[in-house]
Structure formats: C-alpha cells, structure tokens
Amino acid sequence: MTGESKIVNKNQKAPFLMAGCKVADGAGTMLVTGVGINTEWGLLMASISDDTGEETPLQVRLNGVATFIGTVGLAVALFVLIVLLSRFFTGNSKNLDGTTQFVRGQTSVSKTMDGVVHIITAAVTIVVVAVPEGLPLAVTLTLAYSMKKMMADKALVRRLSACETMGSATTICSDKTGTLTLNQMTVVEAYIGETKLNSPEDGSQLHSAVSSLLNEGITQNTSGSVFTSKDGKGIEVSGSPTEKAILSWGVKIGMKFNVVRSESIILHVSPFNSTKKRGGVAVRQRSGSQVHIHWKGAAEIILESCTGYLDSNGCLQSFEREKDFLKEAIGEMAAKSLRCVAIAYQTCNIDEVPTDEEGLAQWVLPEDGLILLAILGIKDPCRPGVKDAVRQCSDSGVKVRMVTGDNIQTARAIALECGILTSNTEDTEFEVIEGKTFRELSEKEQEQVAKRMLVMGRSSPSDKLLLVQTLRKLGEVVAVTGDGTNDAPALHEADIGLSMGIQGTEVAKESSDIIILDDNFASVVKVVRWGRSVYANIQKFIQFQLTVNVAALVINVVAAVSSGDVPLNTVQLLWVNLIMDTLGALALATEPPTDHLMHRPPVGRREPLVTNIMWRNLLIQALYQIGILLVLNFQGKSILHLEHDDPKHAKMVKNTLIFNAFVFCQIFNEVNARKPDEINVFTGVTKNPLFSGVIGTTFVLQVRDNLSTWMNFLL
Template sequence: MVRKLSACETMGSATTICTDKTGTLTLNKMTVTKFFVGKEHIKAESNTSISAKVLELFHQGVGLNTTGSVFKSTDSCSSFEFSGSPTEKAILSWAVLKLNMDMDQVKRNFDILHVETFNSEKKKSGVLIKNITDGTIHAHWKGAAEMISRMCSHYYDREGNIKPLEESDKVECDRIIEGMAASSLRCIAFAHKQVTKAEQEDHEHMHGNVPENSFILLGFVGLKDPCRPGVKKAVEDCQNAGVNIKMITGDNVFTAKAIATECGILHPNLEVDEGAVIEGEEFRNLTDEARMERVEKIRVMARSSPFDKLLMVQCLRKKGHVVAVTGDGTNDAPALKEADIGLSMGIQGTEVAKESSDIVILDDNFSSVATVLKWGRCVYNNIQKFIQFQLTVNVAALVINFVAAVSAGEVPLTAVQLLWVNLIMDTLGALALATEKPTEELIKKKPVGRTAPLITNVMWRNLMAQALYQIAVLLTLQFKGESIFDVNKKVNDTLIFNTFVLCQVFNEFNARNLEKKNVFEGIHKNKLFMAIIGITLVLQVVMVEFLKKFANTERLNWGQWGICIGFAAASWPIGWLVKCITVPERPIFSYLRLNKRCYNE
C-alpha cells in the first residue's frame, strides 16, 4: 500500500535496503526445537526425566514472565489457543504441551510484585513473584541467552541439584548457544533465584527493579523460525540489480550469520565477507571516521538497537546512498522517517511505524520489497520514456514554428492544432507509456543513484535524432511541399500537421525502449498501449477529415495519407540506427562544468 506516491519513483533509485530479519526474511512462525536443562540436552519425549523442582521453576519462568496468554479452546477440552508475540506463543505452547504447564494454577499460587518488560536494549524481561503458600519471593529472568548466562553464578542439573558455574561450564554454555545459533535457532535462556530476607528488606528490590546478579541458570530453549519461501531468490534479484542488502536484527551474531547465509545475504565462505558482520554495540562505539569507512562493507548487524539502525541509515545517506528501510516497531519510527523510503510491515507493524513509513508491505514479506524495487524502477523508467517523448514533440514544434515565423512571417501549425497535439500527446501519450510493465532487463540494471541526471545521454541521443528528422521533414514540406506535391497552401499545411502528429504516434513505439533496438518486443502484452495508439489514430482521422473548419484543415486523398504515413514510419529505422551509436555514461553537462572549473582555475 503506497502512502506517498513519490516513494515509488524513489524506490527505483534505491542503492541499499536495510531489512529486519524476523517476519520479513523469516516466516515469524516459531517453534521450540531444542531444550537444555543447565548444560544437558533434553529430548522432547524425555521430559519426565526432569525433576519436579526444575519443572516447577520452568512453569514459573514461562507462565508468569510473559506478555502472552493461554486459553482453552472451546471446540475441545484438550486443545489450547495461545496469544502474544510469535516468540511468546512458541514458548507457551512448548511449556503447556511438552512440560504439562497449567498456567491458571501457576497464577493462583503466586502474586506478581514487579515486572521488567522486554525492551530492545536489555534483550530480556524479568518478574518478581511471591509464593502465596510460604511467602517466599522469587525472581525470574528470560531473554537473550548470552546476556542471561552472564547474570548466573550457578546452574541446575536435571535432578534439581544446584552447581557452581565454573569457567569450563561457561565455555560449555557458550558452545551450546553458538551451536544453536549456527543451526539458525534463536536461543532463549531462563534464570531463577530466591530472594533472600536481606534483599526482601530492600524496598528497591521489592517494588523497584528485579535483581540482576547471582542467579541460577535454569536452561536454554532453541526456537526455529524458518526462512520465507522465495526470499533467497528475492535477495539474489536485488543484488543482481546492484542493490546492497543489509540485515539488521536483535539476534546474536551466530544466529544472524546463519540466517543471512541461508537467505543469500552472506556467502557460505565467510572469509569472502570479511568485515561484513558487526554487533550493534561495536558499530555504535566506532569513531565517526571509522564508522563511515566501514558502513558500506557491513551486511549483517546483530544485537542491534533501534538507535543503531538509525545510525546506519544516517551514515549510508551521508555516503550518497538512496536508502530503503523496513521496520515494524514503534522504535523503528526514527529510522523509517530518516530513510529515503520507509517500508513498514502491514501485519506485525505498529500504527506508529505505519504512519512513519512511505509504503506498507501488506504481507510482511521481503519478496514484496523486491517487487516494490522492481515497480519503482519501472515507474522511473516510464517517466524517462515520457520525458524523452514529450521533449521530442516540444523541440520539433518550437523549432518548426520559430523558423517558419522568422522566415515567412506565419506559422504552419495553428494554435488549435498545437493544442490538439499537446492534448493527445500529454494525455494519451503519457497513459500509453505509463502502462509499460517491468521487464527482467530493467531489474538487472544498476541503480540510478542520488545524483544521476533524469535525462541521460541515451535519452538526449534518441530525442535529438528524432527531433532533427522531424524538423528536416516538416521544414522541407513548409518551404517546398507545394511544388513537390503540387498542392495548394491549405492542403500543404494539412500535410505538415498530419505528418507531425503521425510522427509522434510512430515515435511512441521508439519511446517504449530507451536502449533496445527491437521496440516491438512484448508489445502484444500491453493491450492498453495498442488501444491508445488506435484511439489516437481514429481521433486524428476525425480531426483532418471531418473537423475541417475547427482544425483549419483540408481533406487528404489516399495518396497524401500514404505520404504522411511514409514520413512518419521512417522514424522506426532511424530509431534503430541511432541506437547503434554508443554514448558515454558520464552526463554530457558534466563536461561543461568540468571545462568551466578548469577555465576558472
């Protein structure tokens, strides 16, 4: 859904796309596929081997430290419905179906004293609870595995024994986290501690922040969020179009690398992408010079915050890139506004993100982002086609009338005829060229960029060739037409007018392709173009043959119509020959600026 029309054209010039991972590159349908108690891997079918104490602590950590909910389905007493974020729903579903958690019972047994909600800076959420039966107070944390494990000094084994977390154990925990991340799993850790009486007397711990030190590690879960079908092809298409894809995610660096490799953003051989992966904190702490030097090499930013995303967009824009950004959260609003094109998510996106964006991706799919890029290129290209076509009309008309007025004191094209030409060329011509659909050749081109001129050297070559041909033909008819074709002045003026209009109609075919020689390729697919050409020709016949008084024309015979069509049709071979001439990519006016600068020096 396009909220700002100009964004379509801008997207055609995009050089970099900064995309989220969850829900955009992936399906955002998470399931728990791995489970560890402490350092021990637990099979899904072997949950009975876990002690009741550890299970109870997991029930507390999942059921009370969550923003989701569990409902019993009305259709069946044995089935459940889950609400919340995809991560919360996956963990709740796993706890209820695999760990036999009764969420209502857990809530009845405990009072919640304080909640620390999840945020993108801390990457974790916490809760302080009181056991109604014995009055003991417990704290639970859940979040990014490496951050939770740093808070822990001990860990539980499957029998419920508490063991000290030695250096070797920490290394083992890191290996578990990295192993899950390498398998494209999001690793979530759980930690617990019973608050001591001394801590209970501390008002800040009771009613302020949840304590964050000396916790006991409960274990880890690995959540699988598969890549969307077709996302790798979409990323490849964008890269072939010369657009850099940068993935910005809150996941740890190992998960980010695995997903980016799976999507085609990184190469399987990471040595090829040296310096392409960075963490948000490292990027944030770089000096301005180092950040500007490195920003173009980065393809993946892990453990990033919304500020890191905004900082990257600002750096890329300073480097001259045209930046598109995807976002779904309220915190993404600054980056969406800062970007040249803000793309919000229609399903997971918040209203704040949507209001800050230019285009809403209704299916939250990166393939749709690639489609926006393709159609943006098409819109930009169609604008160029129409500008080339319209400039040809205006240059020819201006030169013909000016030369005729200066030399003979009268103009061959009357005011009504010029208005007619502008009417059919500005409306029907624009509609015909604007209906061209994207082609594979278009998406394979390099992006235009921020400073590239709208009128390229190719366009100047095409329009000048056609304009010069039309001027030569029409001035010849103006000064020699009466004697060449043995007609009176009024018929000769009608020949000039009819030839001029038909030249524009035939030149519309040339304008369909700025560079390709075969201007008829794919024309059968654009039925609207052919219909508009047909309507234009019918209106021109009516103008010449039946509206003589209004248009100041004279009826033409079949031979005279054939002459006009012959002159107009010659624009096709001329267009073909002109496209054999190569032109430099550097804008022609840049040479004039260079010469002026050299002269001044």
C-alpha cells in the same frame, strides 16, 4: 528501546531507567530526573516531527530538465521574435499569399498592428511548443497508477513521491524480526534422548511412554495456553514466544492440551527464574498416587542435572558417553543461533509431598537426578522467499543490510540464512558490527565502515539513525524497513521509510512513506520493482515529449525565419498537446513493470534523468521527423502539384499535410518510446490494452479531424 525484549538488571552501576520500558521483576523507589522531551522517548518523538522539506531525487532531476527546457524555449522564441520584427520593419515579410505584407511608408497603423500581433503569436507558439506541458500530468499519472497497482502487491503508499524514490534506492536497511523472519519462534530441531528426530513435527517417531510424559510436562509446566480459535476451524496458542513455540510443537506431535490438563492436578509451581534459567512444576495423576516433577529450561543447565534419559523405545538409560554427545549437539544448535531448551522430569513418592497449603507453598522442588525427555532447538525462521528476494536485490545492484536489536550471533546466523552474508564473516572485517562499536567510531571511520557493513547487531534507535545519516552523506539513496517505535527516527530520516502493517506500531506507520501490509521483505522487493517502473515510465514520456518538442521547435523556427510564418499554428499545437501530451502520458505512464527492470543498476542520486540511450533515440527520431517536415515545408507544393493553384489554398493544403505528417510521426515515435533500450518495441504490447487503445483513438481522431480537408482537396 532496541525493539527486542530483553531483561536488563538495574543496580548501582547501571541505575538509569528509560521512559517507555517496563519493570519485569523486583521492587524499588524511582527518582524522576526527566520528563517529556528530556527523556529518551521524548527525544525519539521530537526527531520524528522534524521536517526538512527535502526534495526527492526525481523532483531534483525534473526541476533541472524543466529549467533547461524553459531557458532554451524562451531563448529561441526571443531570437525568432527579433528576427521577424526586423524583417517586418525592413519590408521583407510576406503575407500568406506570398505578397509583401509591409512596405516602408505604404501601410496603415492597423496593418502594422496586425503584423506585429501575428509575429508575437508565432513567438508565443514557439514557447508553447518548447514547454512540455504534459510532463507534470505524466508524472502524476504514473505515480497514481503505480500506487493503485501496488496495493495488490501488499504495499500501501502514504506519500505519492515515495513510489519513484524507491526505484532510485541503492541500499535497504532492513529490520530482522518480523520482516526477514516470521516473528514466530518455532521448534526446528528435536532430540528425544540421544536420537535426533528426522522431522521435529513427526509425533509417530515417539514411544507412547515418552509421548505421554512429554505431553504432561509441556501442558502443565507452562504459562501459556492452547484454545480453539474464534472461527472454530483451528487452534491458537498464547504465551511468551518460547512458550508458544513449545506448545505449538506439542500440538503438532499429538498433544491434547485440555485432555492432558484434566488428567492431572498441579500441586506446586516453581516459576521460571532468570538466574537459574529453569522453571518446574509438580503434578499428581488423578488416577493414581504418583507425582511427577517436570523441569524446563536452558538445555545446558538441565542436562547437568540429569542422570539418565528415556530412549526412543521408552526405556530408561543411564548417561555414559551420551551426555558428551548431547553437549556437542547443544553447541552445534547454539552456533546456528538456536535457543536450546531441555525438558526433563523425575518421579516423586506422594509421601514426600507436603500435605498442607503452607508446606506446599514453602516446598522446594528437587532439581537433581532428573531424567531427560527432549532437547529442543528453537528459532525465529526466515520468511519463505526472503533469500530469493535478497538475491534479486543484489542482482539489481541494491545492497541489503540488516539492522537489528538482537545479539550479534543471532543476527549473523539469520543474515547467512537470508543470503545477506555469503560467508561467516568475522567482525574485524566490519561486515558484521555491533551498534555500540559503530557509534564510538569517528565520523570518517563511520563512513568507511558503512560502505562495507552488512549486519549491525544490538543497535539502538540512535545507532540506526546514525547509519542512515552516514549512508546518505555517502550519496546513497536509503530505504529503511522497521516495525517498532524505536525504528521511527530512521524511518523518518531515510529517503523512503517502509513500516510493517501487521506488527508495526502507529508511530512507525506515521513516520513511514509506504506500509508493507504483509510484513514481508519480498513485498519490499516488489516496491523496488514498481519504483523502477515509475522512473522508467517517466523517462519514456520525457523521451517522447522532448522529441515532439524538438521537431516542432525546429520546423517552426526554420519556417518563421525563412518565410515569416509558421506551418504549425497555435490551434494545431493545442490539438497536438491534447492527443499527444494527455493521451501519450496516459499510454506511457501505465506501462506495467517487467523483469528487465530488475537487471539494471539503481539510478541512485546523481544519475542524469535523460540518459545517453535516450539522447541517441531522441536525436535520431527528431532528425527523422525534422527531415520529413522540412521537405514537406519547402517542397510540399511541388509534391502535391499545387504550383499553379491559389497560393492561399495551396499553403493551407501544404500545412495540412505537414500537420498530419507531424501527428503520425508522433504515433510512430510513441511506439518507439515504449522500449527505449530494446530492439523489439512491440514486446509485451498486448499486456497493456490502454496503450493500444490510446494509439487507435489518436489515429481515428486524427483521420476524422482531417477527413473533410482531404476530401475537398481530392475533389
């Protein structure tokens, strides 16, 4: 249930079995006390099926922005409608040619209706201007674009909104086995006699006599096997994780598995016993009558049964001070959370071996007077690049916590190696804690501990779920990684769940939002990077879109109140929406992520969507545009020398100038929106050809659309 294979003895004091666990040894009678939902497994499945329907942090922010903009737009439109209707019915409204449109008592019903419709159209136009229609498109585009690109970074997005949620993450609760580590037990230290090998995989350091005995002991005293892979290009190793580690080490030092097995015959096997912590085998050489008894097991147990060792020259040496030295070496390896395994043997005369099958079956292999061959230190090493990935998270303000079902010592050692812990912190400081201890704390104490906790060992599924719930209560945006069914509740509860694509169970994948295809924590950091890019791109578009809306809103409101008409009509604004909203969303939503994003603190759950920097850029850009447009609106005829032209023609030309100036201001605005917090807005522009293409297309379409108008004016 913790996701870590560990044999637990069941007796009168601890009699309860859990559905889904396997009986490893022994026999007995079981009384079923609960099935289905009443089992721990059933409760696990039930917790996954709950759907809270909670919105993501970005959805909450976007709803707030949309509500605010809609309220402002409707209020302004209502204000303009009231002002224009008042002016219209008091006789102060003017036609396009500057003549009085309505004089009390001197107009027909049809003219009145035309005037009212014209005013309502102006008010509706202001509402159209105020609402950022391109925002949903921009959000969808940037999420879809990022989802496609994240596939190349080994991340399969199952839920679209998960892209942006990962960018808001403030903490990552990561599993250990298979995510931070390779999930491949490996021999990382080796002692041959009293000599430590400089490289445990260098077989050239071994004497032929030692190598021969080691190969025989490793090959015959195992439940695993070595065979050629299906493609014939390599080898594959089967067995338990420890067996696979030792067999893989044997292959690396030159062991020929099938050849060694063919040279000897197994006479008797003493299977590994969890009580004695050792397993042995008796083999006879085919070419002689000599019998070797090989033992393998816990280093400290085997060492106590040894009377001597083979040194690096293959010579038999008796123990004097070397045993104390090797005990210290075993202690040092254990302190580094290495699993220490010793390999030893002894020679037995053939006449001491029973000859009949019944005698062999009852034969007890001698366990004393052994000769030590090797002591191996085995561990599940950290994945390459994990330490750098954890450091990147720390630099970007995302706290990484390890939550594992493994024991506390192993968890602490791996956390130190990965960089999650920077010093061998004591448990009393609550940076390293066991799941049981955390579970027994009060709710207030759990919140205090959760803030500082970096490593949780021996955690059950409920402990991991409890930690996620506590962190979310504290306002954290929590990401959880996991691969087992036991991780499913936490994956489901977290703001974003990341399951492993290789080692992950189907239940874990179904409970997650994103599947990490290579089971590597470094890929999780890439997801964070893409998530921040999604969030930043949405912010860029919002800044761009709000600037467009503010400028258009102000110029239309001022013009409507001052002259009773709007310079940017409905058709022109629809054209702006087409080239600005749609193409602008496409350009800004596809900006690739940069390293600059990982030097920012996470936005978390409470950070506003429109930041102070965005407000600064928005207001400066809007004031610049409003200034230009107001000058053209009130002084356009003078600038173009149209005072004596036909009023209708002059107004058309002036409004055309305003419209073109407005569009080209937005092209300038779009370039500025690329880098809201940088001075050089052209940085990396060549890396996004789509942006350059959109800007060029917008420019060409605008020039072509107005070319005939300007040609007529010039002629």
